Amino acid sequence: MKKKKKFSPGRLVVTIVLVLFILAWVVPSFGVFVTSFRDPADIYASGWWSVLPHRENVKTREITLPDDLDPDQPITIEGYTASFAEWREGIAVTDEKTMQWYGNKRSRRVDVFERKWVGFGANLTLGNYRDVLTGGTITFTDATGNTITREGNNFSSAVMNSIAVSVPATIIPILIAAFAAYAFAWMNFPGRKPLFVMVVALLVVPLQIALIPVLQDFTRWGLTGSFVSMWLAHTGFGLPLAIYLLYNYISTLPRDVFESAYIDGATPFKTFVWLVLPMSVPALASFAIFQFLWVWNDYLVALIFLGDRHRVVTSALASMIGEKGQDWHLLTSGAFLSMLLPLAVFFGLQRFFVRGLMAGSVKG
Amino acid sequence: MLEAFKNNLLWMVFGTSTCVILGIMISVLVDKSKFEKFIKALIFMPMAISFVGAGVIWKFMYAYKGEGINITEIGLLNAIVVALGGEAQAWLLVPFWNNFFLIAIMVWLQTGYAMVIISSAIKSIPEAIMEAARVDGAEDITIFFRITIPSIMPTIITVTTTILIFSLKLFDIVRVMTGGNYGTNVIANEFYLRQFTYGNSGQASAIAIVLLVVITPVLVYNLREFRSRRTLK
Numbered sequence: 116m117k118k119k120k121k122f123s124p125g126r127l128v129v130t131i132v133l134v135l136f137i138l139a140w141v142v143p144s145f146g147v148f149v150t151s152f153r154d155p156a157d158i159y160a161s162g163w164w165s166v167l168p169h170r171e172n173v174k175t176r177e178i179t180l181p182d183d184l185d186p187d188q189p190i191t192i193e194g195y196t197a198s199f200a201e202w203r204e205g206i207a208v209t210d211e212k213t214m215q216w217y218g219n220k221r222s223r224r225v226d227v228f229e230r231k232w233v234g235f236g237a238n239l240t241l242g243n244y245r246d247v248l249t250g251g252t253i254t255f256t257d258a259t260g261n262t263i264t265r266e267g268n269n270f271s272s273a274v275m276n277s278i279a280v281s282v283p284a285t286i287i288p289i290l291i292a293a294f295a296a297y298a299f300a301w302m303n304f305p306g307r308k309p310l311f312v313m314v315v316a317l318l319v320v321p322l323q324i325a326l327i328p329v330l331q332d333f334t335r336w337g338l339t340g341s342f343v344s345m346w347l348a349h350t351g352f353g354l355p356l357a358i359y360l361l362y363n364y365i366s367t368l369p370r371d372v373f374e375s376a377y378i379d380g381a382t383p384f385k386t387f388v389w390l391v392l393p394m395s396v397p398a399l400a401s402f403a404i405f406q407f408l409w410v411w412n413d414y415l416v417a418l419i420f421l422g423d424r425h426r427v428v429t430s431a432l433a434s435m436i437g438e439k440g441q442d443w444h445l446l447t448s449g450a451f452l453s454m455l456l457p458l459a460v461f462f463g464l465q466r467f468f469v470r471g472l473m474a475g476s477v478k479g
Numbered sequence: 480m481l482e483a484f485k486n487n488l489l490w491m492v493f494g495t496s497t498c499v500i501l502g503i504m505i506s507v508l509v510d511k512s513k514f515e516k517f518i519k520a521l522i523f524m525p526m527a528i529s530f531v532g533a534g535v536i537w538k539f540m541y542a543y544k545g546e547g548i549n550i551t552e553i554g555l556l557n558a559i560v561v562a563l564g565g566e567a568q569a570w571l572l573v574p575f576w577n578n579f580f581l582i583a584i585m586v587w588l589q590t591g592y593a594m595v596i597i598s599s600a601i602k603s604i605p606e607a608i609m610e611a612a613r614v615d616g617a618e619d620i621t622i623f624f625r626i627t628i629p630s631i632m633p634t635i636i637t638v639t640t641t642i643l644i645f646s647l648k649l650f651d652i653v654r655v656m657t658g659g660n661y662g663t664n665v666i667a668n669e670f671y672l673r674q675f676t677y678g679n680s681g682q683a684s685a686i687a688i689v690l691l692v693v694i695t696p697v698l699v700y701n702l703r704e705f706r707s708r709r710t711l712k
Binding site: 319412 | 501504505508509512518520521522523524525526527528529530531532534535536537538539540542551552553554555558587595644647648650651654655667670671674675680683684686687688690691694697698701702705
């Protein structure tokens with residue numbers, strides 16, 4: 116059936132609603148993105164939207180009046196006559212042009228403003244990124260011209276720490292879960308069923324349940340604050356979902372494959388490495404992306420097990436919000452840096468990510 | 480403590496329902512539109528952003544400069560309010576309502592999830608049913624309430640429970656935005672405070688157990704579903 120596209124009030128309303136949704140979803144991030152490139156002083160002086168092209172009164176030139184001019188008499192400037200008070204207020208000589216006396220009577224200066232299109236990338240800088248990445252001291256000028264000195268947040272090392280946490284914390288659970296899922300799907304061993312029921316039950320258990328005992332154990336073993344503690348913690352918290360997702364996939368692989376491999380004399384391990392792993396790449400990719408984004412964006416686990424010794428991007432950003440709540444140039448560039456990698460992964464591999472979500476994602 | 484529970488109830492009721500309703504709305508409105516993929520990707524995008532990052536984004540939206548003459552608000556929300564003739568507010572300090580400004584952040588983050596799952600459910604409704612309804616002269620609204628919604632009900636339930644659990648455990652947003660102050664505390668933040676600020680593991684564990692108890696029905700439901708599907712032969 117073909118619908119004729121014609122103008123109708125309903126369609127118009129739908130379009131307007133959709134545009135509003137898109138704006139509400141895009142504008143907040145866009146604002147942070149734009150602000151991260153603005154000069155610190157500008158950020159406090161005007162909203163980020165002033166970077167967008169708009170019409171504004173821009174000072175185009177100054178007129179210096181002769182010294183013998185008496186400001187107490189009506190003053191004629193370029194053919195327009197008015198009293199000092201009126202000049203001080205500013206006079207719109209045409210729709211496009213405003214002239215205004217600058218300062219007190221002795222200044223003898225008149226500024227000419229014209230309405231112009233401004234804001235095509237005015238005064239953008241990469242300095243905020245430089246400042247937020249460094250671990251040393253940074254200085255910047257605020258809106259009132261004061262020079263401010265701050266301790267840098269060393270975001271570059273936070274990014275490295277995040278990578279050091281996320282990559283192993285993604286690979287380790289995948290390896291374990293792939294073995295487990297294969298065993299649950301295609302091997303018979305005692306306790307197979309109750310163990311799998313436990314996996315399903317653990318899917319929704321909030322991780323807060325495990326935090327305190329795990330933290331006590333880690334403290335006893337001297338692991339707190341180390342990357343190993345993060346890898347172990349994320350492996351544990353990620354495994355139920357990993358096993359469940361991979362099981363769902365691996366158990367649907369055709370039985371013939373396993374039978375012919377068995378007849379050819381392949382051991383279960385060989386079957387796993389040479390058949391199961393290559394055939395489950397889509398499921399492995401789905402979970403890998405899911406887990407990577409989860410670990411990268413995690414704040415609670417990092418806050419508790421890593422502490423301040425090796426800050427990852429989320430904890431570095433969170434402590435920046437606490438210490439430098441008004442330093443928007445640092446906050447916005449830090450926030451954008453923390454999103455760069457997940458957004459790239461997300462847009463590059465969206466298909467796999469959505470598949471992982473669909474397969475059940477009530478992660479604890 | 481009671482305040483944390485009350486606030487969590489707000490999160491669970493208003494946060495979850497808003498996410499799900501917006502998710503349904505967007506997936507229906509966008510269905511078969513020319514820009515469907517593009518629009519969905521934009522709404523879905525915050526799923527890739529950390530809560531802390533979203534915290535910065537929305538703290539900037541809510542930014543408030545303070546009182547004084549000739550102050551240009553740099554927070555978009557306040558700028559809009561001022562442009563409409565209203566008065567700038569410190570949004571995160573407004574008693575009671577500040578909870579909703581925080582919930583808005585979760586809605587912003589999670590609606591994409593609801594939308595993606597619900598939208599794929601809508602697409603799997605057989606076209607023949609829709610066609611039959613149209614032939615019988617059903618209006619779009621009738622089709623929506625009589626066919627679309629009932630067909631995707633199981634999906635709606637799944638999405639709702641997922642987001643419910645999610646909002647029950649919610650921690651990062653509150654921690655980063657207000658630290659649980661100004662009457663915005665939630666259970667997960669109370670857990671953190673008891674354990675790490677007051678050093679009382681016993682009370683923190685008790686809170687964790689409460690969380691587990693609240694989640695148990697979902698857990699049992701999941702297990703039943705699992706049994707009925709007999710996936711494990």
